[in-house]
Amino acid sequence: MKIFDIMETKDYENVILCHDKTSGLKAIIAIHDTTLGPALGGCRMWTYDSEEDAINDALRLARGMTYKNAAAGLNLGGGKTVVIGNPRKDKSEALFRSLGRYIESLKGRYITAEDVGTNLKDMEYIRYETKYVAGLAETSGDPSPFTAYGVFRGIQAACEEVFGTSDLKGLRIAIQGVGNVGYNLAKYLYGAGAKLIVTDIFEDNVKRVVEEVKAEYVKPDEIYGVECDIFAPCALGAIINDETIPQLKCKIVAGSANNQLKEERHGDILQEKGILYVPDYIINAGGVINVADELNPSGYNRDRAMRKVSMIFDTVKKVIQKSKEENIPTYVAADRVAEERIKTIAAVKDNYIVK
Ligand SMILES: NC(=O)C1=CN([C@@H]2O[C@H](COP(=O)(O)OP(=O)(O)OC[C@H]3O[C@@H](n4cnc5c(N)ncnc54)[C@H](O)[C@@H]3O)[C@@H](O)[C@H]2O)C=CC1
Ligand SMILES: O=C(O)CCC(=O)C(=O)O
Structure with a gap:
């Protein structure tokens, strides 16, 4: 190496x-x-x-964290x-x-x-x-509900783009993996009136969403081919690949899983097929936004953290806008948003006032 x-x-x-x-x-x-x-x-x-x-x-x-933190507007x-x-x-x-x-x-x-x-x-x-550790039980705690809320807001933004409204009522959403994030996301989506189709490899996890949010269950390898408006990967990475893309029947891919594209070219293929891909590190930043709030000089504040997580709606819109303006796939647009912020702030820090 x-x-x-x-x-x-x-x-x-x-x-x-x-x-x-x-x-x-x-x-x-x-x-x-x-x-x-x-x-x-x-x-x-x-x-x-x-x-x-x-x-x-x-x-x-x-x-990946450099890009996630930069695009999320964190210092x-x-x-x-x-x-x-x-x-x-x-x-x-x-x-x-x-x-x-x-x-x-x-x-x-x-x-x-x-x-x-x-x-x-x-x-x-x-x-x-060391004090250089965040996400402790007595402060910001489990990041998963915040990540789920950010994904929910990102899905709303994507729907506004594709369906002309952020109202999720009646939309069919397929969730792969109903663990910590997927379960909390399912509750948000159900609350907004969406119809859910879920899969997981653990029976207990499936049971609770089927009971609590009236989700329909499909076997793990059937989730890609489900007729739906949105596919939300909330389990593994690399699940957007040569085998799965031909099966997809959705208009949007938007979920919490890290590194969803097996290779960058799979982001290009989604674009060519007219499927809107919401870049993973943009939509799944809720957890880190919440954890980062602990570093605020006035201490952690849950409401403030939630407000910031909610802004993922705006970040997703910004990335989609850039993708359209520059005629580039959304995953490239996301990288540019992050890189431009780093470059601009580096230049600001390099000015003559304080060295
Ligand atoms: N927890 C968080 O705050 C954050 C999570 N993520 C990412 O989101 C994803 C989910 O994270 P968590 O919910 O925390 O993990 P988790 O482990 O609680 O949930 C993942 C679920 O996926 C299921 N699963 C695994 N393989 C599967 C398969 N082949 N088919 C269907 N279901 C399968 C598991 O049984 C489990 O229920 C991961 O990729 C993680 O890296 C990203 C940012 C923050
Ligand atoms: O959310 C966390 O606990 C830390 C942030 C992180 O490592 C991530 O978002 O992947």
């Missing part, structure tokens, strides 16, 4: 390898870009097939931590405290939070060693 080549090509600032013998910690902290502010991004714990896979994941996710850069290990077996107080000490050593250049494989308790252990 030519790590410095990757860092140079994609403009990474730091990659830190963290190791502690006592706790068995093996972690990578990747800091992509701190132009807008300290790098904020969650801590993922996963069993990787190789150390190279873990480093690649940390790099990819850290860069934060992008970073991510990857802990190598099995989240069901290898966790301990010592492991997360040890990681916390590494984060502390960065003196605020990187702030961590929950991610796949970690939870509020792990964040509390990190908090024993």
Whole structure:
């Protein structure tokens, strides 16, 4: 792996390898870009097939956070931590405290939070060693309901574009994955009068949405072909690909899952087919917007956080507008929105007044 080549090509600032013998910690902290502010991004714990896979994941996710935070209007850069290990077996107080000490050593250049494989308790252990951790139980808490609300607002914006109204009444919406985000999204959509078709690999998760929001169930591999207005991927990445695109019968793809496009060209194909793709990191920023509110000098405020999450409606509209004006796919428009903000703020910070 030519790590410095990757860092140079994609403009990474730091990659830190963290190791502690006592706790068995093996972690990578990747800091992509701190132009807008300290790098904020969650801590993922996963069993990787190789150390190279873990480093690649940390790099990819850290860069994704730079774009997500920038487009969301946050004064934060992008970073991510990857802990190598099995989240069901290898966790301990010592492991997360040890990681916390590494984060502390960065003196605020990187702030961590929950991610796949970690939870509020792990964040509390990190908090024993550093204040550079957000998303604690007593403050902003579980980000999923906020992410779901942001996706709901993004869906409304997309509908205004495609159907001429943000009213979701009577629309058929297919949700793939009704876990933390998908379940909360289903409740918002049901409340707005949408008809839901859902799938999940866990029976319990399906049961609660079928009962609570009168959703119709289809088997996991049938969700792509459902006749619907909107397909909302809320489970896995890479689900927009050569096999699934020909099955889609929707007008909009808009959901919380990270990295929905298997390859960028799949975003081009959606565009050619006349399906509006709402870029994942634009619509799923609700969780990080909520977590970031903890960093406000006056402390966390839930109502303010919700108001900011609600603005995802406007960000989605802005991205769609740019895509139309510049005749580019929405995923390219999203990248441009993020890059332009970073460039502009960098120039502002570089003016002669304060150096
Ligand atoms: N939780 C949050 O605040 C945020 C979540 N995301 C992304 O949103 C997605 C969902 O996140 P969570 O709801 O937190 O995760 P989760 O693990 O609670 O829910 C995912 C659900 O998808 C189901 N699933 C997995 N494979 C499936 C398959 N092949 N077919 C159908 N269902 C399947 C799982 O059984 C589970 O119920 C993930 O991609 C995550 O990275 C992105 C930003 C923030
Ligand atoms: O929402 C969080 O807990 C942290 C933000 C993050 O890592 C993400 O949005 O992927």
